[in-house]
Amino acid sequence: MIHHPNTIPPGTNIPSVVNAIIEIPKGRRSKFEIDKKTGLFRLDRYLFSSSHYPGDYGFIPQTLAEDGDALDILVMVNEPTFTGCLIEARVIGLFKMKDKGFNDYKVFGVPNSDPLFAEYRDLSSVPPHFLREVEHFFGTYKQLEGHHTEIQGWATAEAGIAEVQASVDRFVDHNKPRIPGA
Ligand SMILES: [Mg+2]
Numbered sequence: 050m051i052h053h054p055n056t057i058p059p060g061t062n063i064p065s066v067v068n069a070i071i072e073i074p075k076g077r078r079s080k081f082e083i084d085k086k087t088g089l090f091r092l093d094r095y096l097f098s099s100s101h102y103p104g105d106y107g108f109i110p111q112t113l114a115e116d117g118d119a120l121d122i123l124v125m126v127n128e129p130t131f132t133g134c135l136i137e138a139r140v141i142g143l144f145k146m147k148d149k150g151f152n153d154y155k156v157f158g159v160p161n162s163d164p165l166f167a168e169y170r171d172l173s174s175v176p177p178h179f180l181r182e183v184e185h186f187f188g189t190y191k192q193l194e195g196h197h198t199e200i201q202g203w204a205t206a207e208a209g210i211a212e213v214q215a216s217v218d219r220f221v222d223h224n225k226p227r228i229p230g231a
Contacts, residue, residue, distance in 0.1 A: 054108075068135055069138045106122070106124070112216035
């Protein structure tokens with residue numbers, strides 16, 4: 050059965066515990082993307098660069114980011130999940146970058162119920178090398194497409210949580226019924 054992603058709430062404890070719908074599992078080079086019309090996952094492309102996603106990657110439903118899409122999220126996982134998997138994720142940071150001139154921030158989280166991440170509350174728990182891998186991935190993954198992303202770097206858990214709230218608010222505002230002529 051196909052459920053439209055926007056029938057799923059943005060989280061269980063917004064803005065700090067969110068629902069991440071995974072499009073691309075950690076370790077994959079194929080860029081899967083949800084098809085907004087049908088709710089099916091489609092293969093957008095095989096990355097031109099020979100690199101793979103450093104974590105499970107997807108979006109938070111019922112959010113609207115500054116680039117016009119749902120807010121992106123990267124989830125640090127011990128084992129990749131699968132395309133279409135819903136992960137209840139605790140926000141512990143924010144990765145800031147620009148793509149095509151728009152802010153294209155990635156919320157960063159860990160699975161809320163994973164005991165190996167139970168103590169993770171902010172970026173100080175994360176191995177610094179993992180943070181460098183993420184920076185390198187998002188800084189280079191479009192290079193062989195002749196396209197450059199602009200990396201701004203890591204920000205705090207508070208910044209990630211604020212970005213979730215802003216994107217939930219933006220979604221609500223955007224989908225408010227408008228009174229004709231008002
Ligand atoms: Mg985006």
